[in-house]
Amino acid sequence: YGDSRNQIEMLNGHFLHKMGFRGKDMHLAVLDGGWTEMRETPAFDSLYKKNQLVYTHDYVQNDDYVYEGSDHGRNVLSCMAANLPYLFVGTSPDAFYYLFKTEDDGGEYIIEEYNWAAAMEYVDSVGIQLINSSLGYSDFDDDEMDHTYSQMDGNTTVITRAADIAASRGIMVVTSAGNEGDSKWHYISVPGDADSVMTVGAVNRDAYHAKFSSYGFEKHYQIKPNLMARGHMAIVAAVGMYTTRYSFGTSFSSPILAGMTASLWQGLPDVSNMELLRAMEKHGSRSDNPDYQYGYGAPDVYAVYKAVSYTHLTLPTIYSV
DSSP states (O other): OBTTHHHHHTTTHHHHHHTTOSOTTOEEEEEESOOTTGGGOGGGHHHHHTTOEEEEEETTTTBSOOSSSOSHHHHHHHHHHOEETTTEEOSOTTSEEEEEEOOOTTOOOTHHHHHHHHHHHHHHHHTOOEEEEOOOBSOOSSGGGOOOGGGTTTTSSHHHHHHHHHHHTTOEEEEEOOSOTTSSSOBOOBTTTOTTSEEEEEEOTTSOBOTTSOBOOTTSSSOSSOEEEEOTTEEEEOSSSSOEEEEOSHHHHHHHHHHHHHHHHHHOTTSOHHHHHHHHHHTBTTTTSOBTTTBTOSBOHHHHHHHHHHHTOOOOOOOOO
16 A cells, blocks of 8 residues: 555555455545646546546536646545555545536635535436545635534535435435634534534544544534544645655545445445444444544444444345245
8 A cells, every 4th residue: 555554554444455345336426626637647547547537527617627726636536546556545446436626716605515516416316326525614705604603503504405415315425524623613614514424534643633623513413523534644646756745634534534435335235325324433443432523433444344244144045844
């Protein structure tokens, strides 16, 4: 795994990869703000060569060109799709990918939540199983659009309602918790408040909470964030060269875990999205004492695979004569 070894082994994902579960035949959508210089990034050579990039669409400009606006999506995608053995391997390098530009890098307005919902309608219409959204909303350029603390109730904002509807259709919605942990706001942003999505916070290489990772709501009816993965000094792909660099944020812990979830789900195809999420929480590093800082902790996906595959064994029918 080269530089990416820690962020995969923290989840025990290397055991799944050794079993051949690397996201093959899984369809994964990424909702983000742009993929500038993606085609000049060697980490994606395999993605293009194997025709794993299925579809792109820009909901901001209403066209199919997504290689503009921001490099954020490129860095996020590399956490999942990179395939440079001995240097950098993503958590689901064999999956099929769909890229949707819903975020307008030129400003922060609530229309982006509607873009997100429109993308989710497409995701549902073509049967995509899992999405990663390293996006979150609470504060907009127009103060009248801002979300209040009381609206973070899992039922109010447009994007939260869209996320829960998607989850009700069987889609695994994975979203970043946000980077407000050491700011005045402090809490997760939407759609991370949705009860049926996997909200992912960030830890460092030693699995300790990254100070920027947003906290859940202490009086909320559900533990948030749900799970954690590495987001402090996360490994992402470099442009134009066979090397990597560091990035910071729950924007990267989310795709690391989203990709690993895709690989896990490949090995457990008969499990529903919510069954899988609850099993991952059960096998989190802090499942015995979940809280609003770590959630259920970093999941052991190999333990999830062993536990769930055992309970879903199909036993032969024994007939008496």
